[in-house]
Amino acid sequence: MMNVLVFVGINTILAVALNLLLGYAGQISLGHAAFFGLGAYISGVLTVTYGLNSWISMFIAATATGILAFILGFPILKLKGHYLAMATLGFGIIVYIVFNETVALTGGPSGLSGIPNLGIASLTFDSDIKNYYLVWLFALISIFLSLNLADSRIGRALRAIHDSEVAARGMGVNVRLLKVQIFALSALLSAVAGSLYAHTMTFISPASFGFNFSVELVTMVIIGGLGSIYGSFLGAALLTLLPEILRAFQDYDIIVYGLLLILMTMFMPGGLVRGVPGILLSLRPARKQGREY
Amino acid sequence: MLRLEGITKIFGGLTALENVSFSIKKGEITGIIGPNGAGKTTLFNIISGIYGITFGDIFLDGEKISRFSPEKLALRGLVRTFQNIELFSQMTVLENVMVGLHTKSKSGIFSCAFKLPCHLKEERLIREKALSLLEFNGIADVADMIAANLPFGKGRLLEIARAMALDPSIILMDEPAAGLNNRETAKLAEIILQLKKSGVTVVLVEHDMELVMEICDSLVVLDLGRMLATGTPLEIQENQAVITAYLGQE
8 A cells, every 4th residue: 555655645746847847837738657767777787787775866857858858949839739749749750769778778678677676775765664754755845846836927928828819928928948847847857757667666678667657647736726735735636546456346447537537527517626616616505405405 | 018010911912010129118198199991900900919010120118029928918007908808707897906916926736726815806906906907997887797798989099998907007098088978088187198108118000090199108190010100299281192092082
């Protein structure tokens, strides 16, 4: 169970990171698993092959991925809507292929093992419970920073871009630069999550960083609630825990999973964070009326 | 203040504007009028940097601004409102105006994420300024409403409040009175005259002739992408070419 909660923490960081881009700035990315993977692999390769300290590797992984996203962002974020989805999708696939094909560096499809745990002095984060605290410390920090960012001039400018790009530009918002900056920040946070993943699991393989996972991240953000940091946590928690709970349905679990997602998007288009209170509120006056009659 | 020299805009094979030249005087209210399809909105889109220019140049206070992006123009003090109001629909009324104050604040991603004291102070100032702008435009009572839920008339006033937040030297308004009732139009006229009083140059595209004749200091008449006449409202009313363009020839 602790193991699953570690994943909830990692996925929360990822969903929060993607939400800054997708929910606030309104820019889709179908390649975020690649940034997650880059964080994991850069951290993994630096520690395993080059024997670097885990924390330093994590720092390098996050910075390098952020810089890469910043450079990539300028051409790619000129695109809008479906075209941006296609471009980020393509980037995700390229990175996935690189993980698979550069066998000498990454170990290829069979993965990279023996990644050391993170540690402070004599404390090594080598058990599920220790990792749980470690990952959640990072998750809470990213939630805290994202909440602050959302409630600031940057957050307002991002939402303005989402609602009307032409009006945002007319207000003097440097739309192009801000989009790229938030793309880079989102990638950087995803890379931190990737690095945490590598050091807590100690083994990584390309399969965790493919297209499917990119789509799952988008689903987490949408199910949780676009443009809500708490929603991202809810979405990440639900989508990570649901498969575990649905084990009871054995072979039919994937059908139930799909059905639940369809129902949730139908009845809670604003995501869990708005949908659940909405449903509770709509029930309440009905009950009152019942009492009166 | 604003000078247009030989502006021509060609979309594919269609010449939307042809050799349009005029100047706008500082501190005046200038109306751009003309029948539908005359190219008024196209002209606004060109001045505000949304469309590129095919030929010609624009100068703002002597500086050539022909190739400036909308965000750069906003920093130079040129803002506009839109014909079909472009609000940030999912944000509150107050937040809309706060976005207008974006260029008046400087906190970057880092200081915002860590809520540094300088950022918090700036944030408080922005909020106060935004509220006072809402009060000026008579919409402070709906400050916390989501902009999408605003009645149309208040949406217009909000768009003007948001434009004013940039502390502009010149405001372009695209059909500000369209869809407003008489009372709202009167409020609009009052706001525009207030703007003039505080030294802001106003340019409007407008179909409401009563409003235009009442508040404008000078008029520019466009027809089929060409400039037909310029002058004071009285001169324009007497102008034979203008009457022909609007009413047809006997």
